[in-house]
Amino acid sequence: MENDIKKETEKIISECRECGLCSSGCNFLAESTSPAEMARKGITMEEAYGCALCGKCKAACPLGLSLQEMFQARRVKAIQNQELDPEEFNYFMPDYEENVMNAYRQYYHIDYRDLEIDESSDTYFFPGCTLMTYSSKLTREIYNRIHKKLCCRGILTECCGLPLYQMGLLDRAQQYTDSLIEKITQLGIKRLIIACPNCYYQLRETLKSTGVEIFTIYEAVDFPENSQEPLPKCTIHDSCPDRFDGVFARQTRAALKDCGFEIVEMANIFKDSPCCGSGGQISHFRPDLADKLVKDRLVEAKHTGAEILVSYCLSCVLNFARLESELAVRHVLNLLLGVDEDYADVKKRAAKIFAE
Incomplete structure (x- = not known):
């Protein structure tokens, strides 16, 4: 990990022109000096967890430099050096049974076990933990539509694991990912219909060596024809x-x-x-x-x-x-x-x- 941080920081130091384009589009970077100066002095833990890891800096940079990777590497180091207690953040971690989303679904009686499940099906719906927790009505409507159209007979209610990676909890993230891949393999899943963009890109990378096909919900669902009624802007x-x-x-x-x-x-x-x-x-x-x-x-x-x-x-x-x-x-x-x-x-x- 030290080598990863060194590689990213050296690249920023040597290539950043300190033009200010990334800072002009990012409230976080606007608080700081240039990326090159931040890299020279060393990234603090507070800076690492103050970055949204959103990639806008890379999009704005004429050279395509990515500060996200430098901040992410520093997060991993913070975990390894025990600079913060990861147990304090278990309330939003998918591998912790009593996390806030599980608590929300239990409290408001949100459950999908009544949906028709056929384990011989090779097509499953992956709604993502946020959608299936806070929009159960929409989740069910999507499932019903792909159930009819694509013979989708299953729903996976797991998280894609992204929060663990973002926090820098690489060991826990890998264990979670391995468990998810094992379940997908055991169920014989060949294709996943995904509603969440975070899940789509995370699972596209996670499952690329498994042969499982990844589709967005917008590729899988038939939407209504052009309405004759005026619709809102x-x-x-x-x-x-x-x-x-x-x-x-x-x-x-x-x-x-x-x-x-x-x-x-x-x-x-x-x-x-x-x-x-x-x-x-x-x-x-x-x-x-x-x-x-x-x-x-x-x-x-x-x-x-x-x-x-x-x-x-x-x-x-x-x-x-x-x-x-x-x-x-x-x-x-x-x-x-x-x-x-x-x-x-x-x-x-x-x-x-x-x-x-």
Whole structure:
């Protein structure tokens, strides 16, 4: 790991032109000196966990330098050097049984064991832990549709494991990944239909040597024809994991337009989209930065004249919905499938569990 950090920092030191383009688009970097200066002095643990790991710096850099890798390597070092106690963060870790999402599903009786499951099926739905926890109505509607169309007869309710990797818990992350791969292999799964962009890109890498095919939900579901009724204007927040490949950005825009929705774009979209405030778990370490990201994005969305702010990542949706806004905040699939859900009170519903 020392070699990894050294490699990344030396690259930044030698190649960074200190032009300021990355800092101009990142509230976190704007607080600091240039990336080269940060690399020269050494990354602190606080800096490592203050980065959203969103990749916008790489998108802005004329040389394509990635600070994300340097900060991620420093997180791993922090865990290895016992600079923080990982047990304190188990409440949002997928390998900890009493995590907040499990607690939420148990408290509000969210369960998918009643869905028709056929273990001879080779096609499964992977909703992702955020969607299946905080939008069970939408999760069930998606499952029912791919169940009919693709003979999808199974649902995997595991997490993709990304939070463990982002925290720097590599050993636990690898154990979790190995367990997930073993389950997928034992079930004979040949293809996964994935709703979450974080899960899509994480599992695309995780399963690339297994032969399992990965599809987005937008490739697997038939959406309604163009509506004859006037539909509200919407603006789209692009999520960070989709920044460079743009798979979800393209597919969701095409689906919304086909359904008759008018899209009005914000100034910062696709690779220039800011983090929603949940990337890299910064809401746990820098809630002030997370709140600023949310507020700035809501202002930008309002200026488009749209009535609805949508995203194809439910984590982004929940972040924007938690603050009061004149805009309705929805998941893209809420619009496409006609399943309306108000996410404004989700954070309060989660807090209620621990207040009693």
